[in-house]
Amino acid sequence: MPQAAPIHGRNRQRPPTETEKEAHAFYTSARWRKLRAAHLQAKPLCVECLRDSRYTPATQVDHRIPRAVDRSKQLDPANLDSLCASHHSRKTRRAQLGIS
Numbered sequence: 185m186p187q188a189a190p191i192h193g194r195n196r197q198r199p200p201t202e203t204e205k206e207a208h209a210f211y212t213s214a215r216w217r218k219l220r221a222a223h224l225q226a227k228p229l230c231v232e233c234l235r236d237s238r239y240t241p242a243t244q245v246d247h248r249i250p251r252a253v254d255r256s257k258q259l260d261p262a263n264l265d266s267l268c269a270s271h272h273s274r275k276t277r278r279a280q281l282g283i284s
């Protein structure tokens with residue numbers, strides 16, 4: 185199966201789009217970093233792994249409703265989920281393919 189080029193690849197072949205620049209600005213903002221750190225501290229386990237009774241430390245904070253869908257919820261603590269790297273990349277991949 186052909187693999188699409190990763191958006192956050194190390195060897196970027198093209199200049200970043202406005203959407204990517206905006207996302208970068210958001211994810212590096214002090215407000216997001218603070219909220220993300222607080223969320224991981226409050227909910228340190230991957231919520232998807234927990235459904236299978238597995239206890240996996242979360243390393244990512246995911247937006248339940250993606251920023252692309254509703255920007256107003258990007259800093260809403262109720263819109264965040266703690267995920268492990270594996271579940272986060274799976275979800276991100278589905279979102280890129282247009283499957284939610």
Ligand SMILES: [Zn+2]
Binds near residue numbers: 231
């Ligand atoms: Zn997980």
